[in-house]
Amino acid sequence: MKKSIILSILLTFILTTSVFAGANITDQDVTLDGEKVEIAGYNINGNNYFKLRDIAALLSGTEAEFDVSYNSMKNSVEITRNAHYEKLPTDLTKVDTTEINSKKSSQKVYLDNEHVVFSSYSINNNNYFKLRDLGKTIGFYVDFDEKSNTIIVKSEKTTPKDLIETETVSFKSFATDVGNNITKYEFDKKEILTPDDFIKQMQRIVLLSKDERQFSGKAEYNESNNTVEFSALGTKIKGKIYFDPKIKVEQGNKKDFFDFNKSINVNELIKDFSKDENLTITMGYYLGDEKPENFRSISTIEFTNTPMGIE
Incomplete structure (x- = not known):
């Protein structure tokens, strides 16, 4: 009986730690083409995650712009490269710092009609994506300057690449x-x-x-x-x-x-x-x-x- 209880506790711990993640508001500055921008992000396990629509709003009107929409029939997020994104009033707004609820997101995402499995989290009911993954697959420049503790984003278009090697x-x-x-x-x-x-x-x-x-x-x-x-x-x-x-x-x-x-x-x-x-x-x-x-x-x-x- 004791072994069953211990096993149940271990399974609960494993499932909980694999689904839920500690997210902290990032303390790093973000620049776009050398200019500091105000955008809210989270640091999870040493990686920076940002709201997809915020990144689309940030790059709207630039060479690397992309569109984001929600497909209710597929219950999926759809990203379209080389398409204009119309900013929403809710884009690039401050986040609530009093309570952060984060867990792995199961939201389906399509990039130019191709299903892509991103590393993403649902944080306070919004989907946040690893910034480097977005830059790599959509095609825009992302880097980090350790000396100034700054995330560097450039609007220049780069060649998109798959997240994993495919055949x-x-x-x-x-x-x-x-x-x-x-x-x-x-x-x-x-x-x-x-x-x-x-x-x-x-x-x-x-x-x-x-x-x-x-x-x-x-x-x-x-x-x-x-x-x-x-x-x-x-x-x-x-x-x-x-x-x-x-x-x-x-x-x-x-x-x-x-x-x-x-x-x-x-x-x-x-x-x-x-x-x-x-x-x-x-x-x-x-x-x-x-x-x-x-x-x-x-x-x-x-x-x-x-x-x-x-x-």
């Missing part, structure tokens, strides 16, 4: 467990369907490269060009294969096909079908010409008039 792979095909990529709903219990409704249930995605290697994969919807993109799990393999999502509605011998763009209204989609018997809505793509025989299923949602849980 670019060309993929030629993908496969997923279509037979298990199925969810059921009662009619009128799901009014809107988005690509993510189909993507989130995809199981065991495998990508095949042109040199015949196999990789475990993941799928994401790219709203900007309305594609479903497959990429390798992890961050060391770069490369994607994608398709334009289409929809097949099927009930008995009746089938119909539609384009799929961002979202669909279920009742509008099935208005020519009956709710007296089950029907399926399948997301897929055409392999070749847009003919019914060339449609390839990826993920299915079934609608039923039988209350769920009752045979």
Whole structure:
């Protein structure tokens, strides 16, 4: 019994120390192109972390400017290089020093539509990123002058680099467990369907490269060009294969096909079908010409008039 208690205490300590971190407001000056600027940052384990929007505001209008936005559909932060950032009233403001709550951030971040795993922390409900990582990946100059205890930022554009060494792979095909990529709903219990409704249930995605290697994969919807993109799990393999999502509605011998763009209204989609018997809505793509025989299923949602849980 004592061993179990001790083990629980140790596990709690390990989990707590790995998730939460001590953050102190940095006492170092920050200069931009040689001029001192007022920007709030934190020092965590000897590294300086700054709010992403503050850095975007600092570099707005310069050669190294970049834009920051939030994608509610993906629940992700999106960074766009070489794009203008409109400053917000909340940018470059003082931070509350009375209480600092910090923990590792799990926020997804995309840089020019590429998923990037940054070292970041959530501090008082704001995301803070390691400054050197931002400079390296976005492409602006960051350095530190020990004599003057000053963080040096320059607005000159530098060549962006990956945070870790990656291999670019060309993929030629993908496969997923279509037979298990199925969810059921009662009619009128799901009014809107988005690509993510189909993507989130995809199981065991495998990508095949042109040199015949196999990789475990993941799928994401790219709203900007309305594609479903497959990429390798992890961050060391770069490369994607994608398709334009289409929809097949099927009930008995009746089938119909539609384009799929961002979202669909279920009742509008099935208005020519009956709710007296089950029907399926399948997301897929055409392999070749847009003919019914060339449609390839990826993920299915079934609608039923039988209350769920009752045979």
